[in-house]
Amino acid sequence: MAGYTHAKQDHLRRLRRIEGQIRGLQRMVKEDKYCIDVLTQVSAATRALQSFALPLLEEHLAHCVAEAAAKGGPEAEAKVKEASDAIARLVRS
Numbered sequence: 001m002a003g004y005t006h007a008k009q010d011h012l013r014r015l016r017r018i019e020g021q022i023r024g025l026q027r028m029v030k031e032d033k034y035c036i037d038v039l040t041q042v043s044a045a046t047r048a049l050q051s052f053a054l055p056l057l058e059e060h061l062a063h064c065v066a067e068a069a070a071k072g073g074p075e076a077e078a079k080v081k082e083a084s085d086a087i088a089r090l091v092r093s
Helices: 005-030 035-071 073-092
Strands: none
Touching (some): 005 035
């Protein structure tokens, strides 16, 4: 079971909101809206994705990584590396 399963409906609700923001961006481009207005909305959508990703990462660390660490061995090392790589991707984005 994924670490976020208990909050799945909340996550899906947030993703639907973000999806709406992206559709709004498509509409803005289609309607030739002012560049700065589009960029402002891109920034808002980016922040929304980050606000979604960080709690998901926390849940992954608290559930998946902690569980693997408790077991120890190569699986623990792999989960820590996987989480570290995910953090690096989020920082770069």
